[in-house]
Amino acid sequence: MRQAGRYLPEYREVRTRAGDFLTMCRTPEIAAEVTLQPIRRFGLDAAIVFSDILTPLVPAGIELDFAPAPHIANPLRTPADLDRLRFPEPWSGTEFLSETLALVREALAPETALIGFCGAPWTLGTYLVEGSTSRSFSLAKAFAHHHPGVFDALVNRLADAMAAYLRSQVEAGAQAVQVFDSWIGALGAEDARRWALGPARRLLEKIGDLGVPRIYFANGGAHLLHDMRDMPCEVIGLDWRADLAMATRALPDHALQGNLDPGVLMGPDDAIRARTLAMVAAAPRRGYIANLGHGVTPDVPVRAVSTFVETIQRYRYE
Amino acid sequence: MRQAGRYLPEYREVRTRAGDFLTMCRTPEIAAEVTLQPIRRFGLDAAIVFSDILTPLVPAGIELDFAPAPHIANPLRTPADLDRLRFPEPWSGTEFLSETLALVREALAPETALIGFCGAPWTLGTYLVEGSTSRSFSLAKAFAHHHPGVFDALVNRLADAMAAYLRSQVEAGAQAVQVFDSWIGALGAEDARRWALGPARRLLEKIGDLGVPRIYFANGGAHLLHDMRDMPCEVIGLDWRADLAMATRALPDHALQGNLDPGVLMGPDDAIRARTLAMVAAAPRRGYIANLGHGVTPDVPVRAVSTFVETIQRYRYE
Numbered sequence: 001m002r003q004a005g006r007y008l009p010e011y012r013e014v015r016t017r018a019g020d021f022l023t024m025c026r027t028p029e030i031a032a033e034v035t036l037q038p039i040r041r042f043g044l045d046a047a048i049v050f051s052d053i054l055t056p057l058v059p060a061g062i063e064l065d066f067a068p069a070p071h072i073a074n075p076l077r078t079p080a081d082l083d084r085l086r087f088p089e090p091w092s093g094t095e096f097l098s099e100t101l102a103l104v105r106e107a108l109a110p111e112t113a114l115i116g117f118c119g120a121p122w123t124l125g126t127y128l129v130e131g132s133t134s135r136s137f138s139l140a141k142a143f144a145h146h147h148p149g150v151f152d153a154l155v156n157r158l159a160d161a162m163a164a165y166l167r168s169q170v171e172a173g174a175q176a177v178q179v180f181d182s183w184i185g186a187l188g189a190e191d192a193r194r195w196a197l198g199p200a201r202r203l204l205e206k207i208g209d210l211g212v213p214r215i216y217f218a219n220g221g222a223h224l225l226h227d228m229r230d231m232p233c234e235v236i237g238l239d240w241r242a243d244l245a246m247a248t249r250a251l252p253d254h255a256l257q258g259n260l261d262p263g264v265l266m267g268p269d270d271a272i273r274a275r276t277l278a279m280v281a282a283a284p285r286r287g288y289i290a291n292l293g294h295g296v297t298p299d300v301p302v303r304a305v306s307t308f309v310e311t312i313q314r315y316r317y318e
Numbered sequence: 319m320r321q322a323g324r325y326l327p328e329y330r331e332v333r334t335r336a337g338d339f340l341t342m343c344r345t346p347e348i349a350a351e352v353t354l355q356p357i358r359r360f361g362l363d364a365a366i367v368f369s370d371i372l373t374p375l376v377p378a379g380i381e382l383d384f385a386p387a388p389h390i391a392n393p394l395r396t397p398a399d400l401d402r403l404r405f406p407e408p409w410s411g412t413e414f415l416s417e418t419l420a421l422v423r424e425a426l427a428p429e430t431a432l433i434g435f436c437g438a439p440w441t442l443g444t445y446l447v448e449g450s451t452s453r454s455f456s457l458a459k460a461f462a463h464h465h466p467g468v469f470d471a472l473v474n475r476l477a478d479a480m481a482a483y484l485r486s487q488v489e490a491g492a493q494a495v496q497v498f499d500s501w502i503g504a505l506g507a508e509d510a511r512r513w514a515l516g517p518a519r520r521l522l523e524k525i526g527d528l529g530v531p532r533i534y535f536a537n538g539g540a541h542l543l544h545d546m547r548d549m550p551c552e553v554i555g556l557d558w559r560a561d562l563a564m565a566t567r568a569l570p571d572h573a574l575q576g577n578l579d580p581g582v583l584m585g586p587d588d589a590i591r592a593r594t595l596a597m598v599a600a601a602p603r604r605g606y607i608a609n610l611g612h613g614v615t616p617d618v619p620v621r622a623v624s625t626f627v628e629t630i631q632r633y634r635y636e
Binding site: 136137138139141142144145146185186187188189191220222223240241242243261262263264266267268271293297299300 | 454460506540579580615618
């Protein structure tokens, strides 16, 4: 959750100059500049490249815009529509991101890691079917329940494509990768295992040879802790609904990442410090990335993010 | 989740005639007619009165409209704003609902139960502060973290007012009451205990003398099962993210209600039947209300609801 955003005045300034969000993602100089903003301001230990999970769908023929919410003009509503989705093999079409990664890697201090990322198959599948963010995911679930085998094929194709996409990011300089399953929280355990965790596992396995840490972020996945025990990744990222102490027990083979409620950053400094210290105290000592449980919302004051980061940076295990 | 809605053609017909949603809620003949629609069509074992959780805020001075999403013109953004919130004592201002309940009770067969309801303190508190539905609940969380004592007072006042409101519903004919905590899923466990479960407990305790079953619906509360163990109510309602077998163990003193994913109703009949039977099989035999895990979405076919209800009605424990 280190990505720059509207809470930073320097981001808003670049955004105003650059115009729309997709142009920012696709212009390496701008994306690199914005990637570096939180590092300059907060001295974070890692930078995550500035991008959006939906941009790698464009090379597959998806018509995407942000106005300002993500919108797909040609969603996949029937099994036949899947023929329209053609991912390039070998992977291509996101050279702008590779250039961005190279620029950022060059600018970063050697000790600051660079993180690449992609959307998880289920999460991308919901956008492909719904055409936008959804509250109920009715269309995606209708597709999955009416055509379960076809939906399996869709999420598996997304897994393979995203594995190739992450590979291109590591080749360009990413030293860790994060897979965002933003909408897994819409699924009960049975459906999550089939349509989200299964294809995410396929994706993560396919990049096992890259030798970089793999982070799987299960947003809203507090009810799925036990189902993630064998995920082929080094780190499980959790949002603030998950109890960190419980997750430490349920996921003994993983490092954990997270999970302060970004809503706490709307509060005063003393509350931010107290909650951050409580979070770190509950975290597993075997491996832990202190972080928010979700992205910084636009209305969070920069001061609050500083307080959060400084509290972590000053923390020492006894 | 028995409330009429846009998925029913007979509801859309009444809605077109009646005009806006609030007028429907406030006109007893219309609200009673709409309450009875799902009973006539599906032969359900209980009717829930047609209303909205926000209507009892109007007698306290809240300016509410639905256009079409709920919107409050005078939200509470500072501690001083709380002075503007004045609930009538003794309770008054929702006589239209009492009339509706009386009309419905008269029309219902004696064996069909009538359910009254209200919003839970936390959920109502988010609307009062945000002024609308939210994704991040930043404003409500900002208020709570900056003024925790004042926010405690707000949710406690809401608990007391909703207890009086439910009392008026039971006096008018409701034979069970449901408390909807629609947005408890936005909170981690620590905040949920203080701002949602605590005041909900206060509300539920205050109506313990009414002698009617109390249902507490914790939407998105799968991470809070153990925190709800001592809730002073007879039934805990769960959404589809909660594992029913796990909840049966975690909540040994409660009957359970739920929890099929309404998204399953977007699928074919065989999937609906299979998932419904699996749900009932996992449910506690000590007390269980078969239900959806959330309301029926507008795009669900009526056929699918019939299949769901018939599968339950035909089910017999071995």
